[in-house]
């Protein structure tokens with residue numbers, strides 16, 4: 001990669017990949033719950049409900065992207081489609097239509113013909129490695145984010161959501177490395193510039209984040225849930241995840257806020273974790289969360305080793 005400060009870059013790349021993993025695992029037990037239901041059961045949910053943090057489709061597909069980057073030294077959609085199919089575990093909470101995509105890939109249908117017209121957040125949820133790998137070239141980041149999404153999701157909203165999420169990861173990493181403070185409006189404008197030509201409606205949906213002022217965690221949750229429905233639609237969940245990052249000042253708060261928004265909690269948590277991890281780095285992820293993550297065949301240590309191999 002030829003990056004001047006490899007240690008710093010590795011810390012951020014690990015932060016983004018493991019940030020996806022912890023956000024996914026933290027949100028999974030309350031997936032589909034509205035904010036008020038989570039709050040009345042747990043207060044602010046900030047620990048792994050079942051003791052072990054098990055990941056879902058978000059992290060499993062992210063692993064496929066990591067493996068592709070290792071194998072090819074860059075992104076390759078045909079290789080990645082194969083990884084998605086090889087890794088597919090139907091017990092990981094995949095959307096119904098993904099079962100069909102995986103089956104078509106297994107039958108040998110090319111990567112660019114196997115997908116669906118879904119406007120969901122499935123492209124965005126797994127995109128952390130592309131945001132990190134291409135952070136210094138936003139055009140390459142955009143092209144690869146689009147290709148990686150088209151394997152499953154072809155709707156412009158799904159594509160714009162993935163590009164927005166990858167750009168948020170890439171910019172968060174840039175600002176993290178340069179130690180520059182983030183100006184939320186400028187950050188959002190740069191994301192908007194990347195997605196306007198893909199889906200104008202999506203670009204406009206990002207504006208809703210601009211008017212969310214800082215306040216207590218509960219005040220911010222009320223503001224975001226008042227504006228977005230937080231379903232698995234990319235146009236709702238991606239701006240919410242970016243908003244969770246921009247309205248907090250540390251990794252833990254960003255992810256706790258995201259998960260407690262309710263709705264598609266594993267994915268909103270995964271996306272906020274990816275952005276916050278790229279900015280604050282692996283060192284800021286709470287130890288209690290990391291040690292709770294599942295660590296079997298393709299678990300925590302495997303993800304860490306994948307990122308290290310990419311940067312070798």
Ligand SMILES: [Mg+2]
Pocket residue numbers: 056057058092093266267
């Ligand atoms: Mg999931």
